Amino acid sequence: MEAIEVTGLRKTYGGRDAVAGVDLVVARGEIFSLLGPNGAGKTTTVEILEGHRRRDGGDVRVLGEDPGTAGGAWRSRIGIVLQDAEDAADLTVHEMVRHVAGFYPDARKPDEVIELVGLTAKRTSKIRTLSGGQRRRVDVALGIVGRPELLFLDEPTTGFDPEARRRFWDLIRTLAGDGTTILLTTHYLDEAEALADRLAVVAAGKIVATGTPATLGGRASAQAVVSWRDTGGTPRTERVDDPAELLGRLLADGTDLTTLTVTRPTLEDTYLSLIGATR
């Protein structure tokens, strides 16, 4: 059974389609990333999958159940990391994690989770006094304390410094290694590239491309750009389907290869051309 199966999902606000027929399959144990500009329908889609919003059309199965009607037993199998919560400001990190752990049948130990998100030093600090990045790590702790089979992460690293982001990525990989399915929405393409097994680009309420980070939008089959300086020092550039033949030729010619670069479109280039097409 797949973790998430969506067909023809629709949601309309005031006559405008925010989600206009999304099809999506996320396999168990996969890290799946949803990319897309603000207002593309990412958050609406995710909130429908989380059971926070009703849909206007289409079929949705999350862990085998319809989130629109699923109950407490289903909720104990999912974890949600909120994007902009400011709740529990007057509680300490440990108080809040322990409190939420109490809702779940098979929760992780609060101190273990606090350690996992790197907040052990802030264990007895009020949540109000934490920095933005630390606050988000509390949200992550609350999302995973119930040992979810499926974790929703909506823009999880906004406001993190680079080191905290790397540590957070490690945490996500650890969770995925334990078999947790992860649905990640993000603005950061490097994050999607570093973490996701597969990803989908959402624009104007539709999925415009699905693939792995390496193959999305025909990235793997796109022409490579080879640049070098010839023996006279003149910059040269060629676009080729397979650079092997060209590189062999250059090597045989005795060209100075210290200036050689081979590039393919970055994930960002691919992403921008994909969402550009819908504008």
Place this chain on the structure above:
Amino acid sequence: MSTLTVSLSRGHVEILQFLRDRAAVVFTFLFPAMLLLLFGTIFGSDGEDGGAAASRIFTASMIAYGILTTAFVTMGSGLALDREDGTLKRLRGTPMPMVAYMIGKALLVLLLSVAETVLLLLVGVLVFDMPLPPAAHWLTFAWVFVLSVVVCSLLGVAVSAIVKNARSAGAILNVPVVALQFISGVFIYPVIQLPEWLQNVASIFPVRWVAQAFRSVFLPDAAKAQEIGGAWHLGQVAMVLGVWCVVGLALCLLTFRWSSRSK
């Protein structure tokens, strides 16, 4: 985890958060006691109507005010805030049963209402020499207390749905609270000196009945001459509060929302 355990855990967290918010403690909690001290001192032993000093009348009426502000405002602004800061959204995404959230809030309101009432009684007894009522009156006190806490809490939950953001909650919620105190015999006593149409308006809402019932508990029987119709009308009090319970519950069920976002 059983629903009971989770409910108690919610109550614990609600109370912790309330106590750590000093401004909330001072305003919702000490304000009625301060008003009682002021009114009681200013009007002192004015008008020994039916043998009841003004300070004693204010103590009785102010308990109605205390319950109204704690239950109504704590529920109303608490829910508005929980919607705004993501508390409700977070809980909605967990297996916590909704009823546990409501029981948690109810435990907070109950604790605050009891503490508020004890505080007001202490001021009445210690500062204004108010004698405690005979044992038989405490039964009336008990059912009026419970019914009025329930009614005010339910109406607080219902009203929170029209509060757009938590910052304006205090202002919006205090409009009906203050207006009703003036026409329901709390700030201005006796009610019978008000124009009759105002008395009729006041009689639609629960405050008049709650204040009247608490006066029946603490004042000598002769003081009933100062009430509308010259009697305590306890049967009618129970009926009006019962109707408001049903109305409040219906409004809660119709208007409850998990999130403050309009979309």
